Amino acid sequence: MSIIPGWARGRGLFADSKGPWGPSSGGTPPGGGGSDGADTPRPGPSSPWGSPGVKRPTGAASNVTSLDDFIARSRARFGGGGSGVGQRPPSKALIVWGLVAAIALWLLLTSFHRIAPEERGVVTQFGRYSRTLGPGISFTLPSPLERVQKVDVENIRNIDLGSATSETLMLTGDQNIIDIAYSVRWNVRDPELYLFELQNPEETIQQVAESSMRAALSGVTLDQAIGEGRGDIETRVQDSMQRILDFYKAGVVIQGVAIKQADPPAAVNDAFKAVSAAQQAAQSDINQARAYALQLRQLSQGEATAFEKVYEQYRLAPEVTRRRMYYETMERVLQNVDKTIVEVPGVTPYLPLQQTRPPAAALQEPGAGAAQQQGAGR
């Protein structure tokens, strides 16, 4: 708050281009200097903000900022600050003790190692492999002599190859294309091999995974890869990876390969869906036919059984049973229909046929009826 107008003033001077720091209007620099000189030694405000605030009114009144002024002030301030630290030379004993402490700390830090349960510490003595530390607290020679590299051997690491969002296309044995995503889980078995044998262990594992997966897929058909062959492919890739990595002395164990996704490529997905739709349709056709067959079997057996029951009775008293059935049926039939009885043969009855709505259902021909009844009566 107190400074900003001062800056603004300075800028104004700049804009007027009347010399960067020189006094523009006829102020009195010695006066300003004098007032500053009077202000700075004051012990009261120790903060640098304090003094301009105090001298503010006089500065505004004189309207002066000079380089000399500034230098003088800075010098005074610097001198004050310097005197606060003190210029006593540090004692030699202190330096020696400091050095000893630093060395002791260094020895402690570099020779004392805490190996976590999942870690192993690979000790190299002047760069040469010396031993592997198990979990717990261990001591080694201090740093330049022995170094410890901690390797996490238990943690199972995951490499994802291919993803659900982008297509990773591979060729199968029947020259089809499959979109595959899988992950490989591995951990370190021999930390010293892992550290010293391969230049890029992780990259190597990834390359070997890709290579093994491609080789495994080239041995199966697309349908196997999409369908029931997955487990087989996973084991095959795992075995193959382990074999190759052991050959490289990578010192890792492949814990498992998981195929997360094995689909036909998006471009042909619809055709694959059509196949499963066709399978569903065919299955439902077959189901319907089975239902029909079941129904028909029951029906036929039912009818046959019913006939046989009646037939048994009929055999006991054929004539009577036959007549009874005949009359009962006629009774049921004729009691519910409109009947017309025509006495005289040769009289053509003009029947109100329009009332008999379904003409086919009407028995118009007496001869036909008689024939049936004759047949029935036989």
Place this chain on the structure above:
Amino acid sequence: MTNVILRRPLLSAIIALVVLLTLLSSVRIVPETSQALIVRFGKPDRILNRYQPGAPIGSEGAGLAFRVPFADEIVWIDKRVRDVDMERQMVLSTDQLRLEVDAFARYRVVDPLRMYIRARSEENVSTALRPILGSELRNELGRRPFADLLSPERQGAMENIRRGLDRVARQYGVQIIDVRIKRADLPDGSPLQSAYERMKTAREQEARSIRAEGARTAQVIRAEADALAAQTYAASFGKDPAFYDFYRAMQAYQRTFVGDDGKARPTNVILSPQNQFLREFTQGGGR
């Protein structure tokens, strides 16, 4: 001695520093992962921590090494297995199909001196081997039909490529451990599209045949059921065809005129008095 140091502190400090630096520069740590080729005045002198097949980790070689200051120069050469990742190669099979192949080779410097003389650094070896790997791959795979390209491991092609590449690599003091195909893809554009088209049509064909097969199976099931029903009927009704005729006629009348639900159909029946059902009207009525 102390007097000299006290009298000339600056000079003695400088001398001490120089001695220290010389001592330090005469000692080098050879890490387990590197081979050190020591060159004295430009002439190769000795190799430390050289790769020995089958030697266990931590054997002689790595560790402290001494060199003559200002005379010996140490060239560090990786001892580990390194890889050359090849750029994608277009391989043309004998049946004129194209395949894009990504391969990698693993190698290890077994003769550091030769490698240093011929190539100076591992990177240069990689750069030199990369195109050779590509051409070996093309030559070897180009002699095979497309179907074999998908699993070249089985036909020993990769071993041939490894051997061919190894022959060249030995000139650089490098041993090729393994060559593998990482990826093998159909090239973008028409080969890929036609493969898609083939897959699509194959699936459509499959879909149709599945449908047809389903329909056929369904029809067979129905026909078998019909046959079985006919058999059942015949076995039962055949016991007395005449009675069956009558029995069935009765059922037919019933169903035709009354229906299964018991409600009459709208039917007009014109009967002659001679009808058997009405015969009592004409014959026995007055009796």
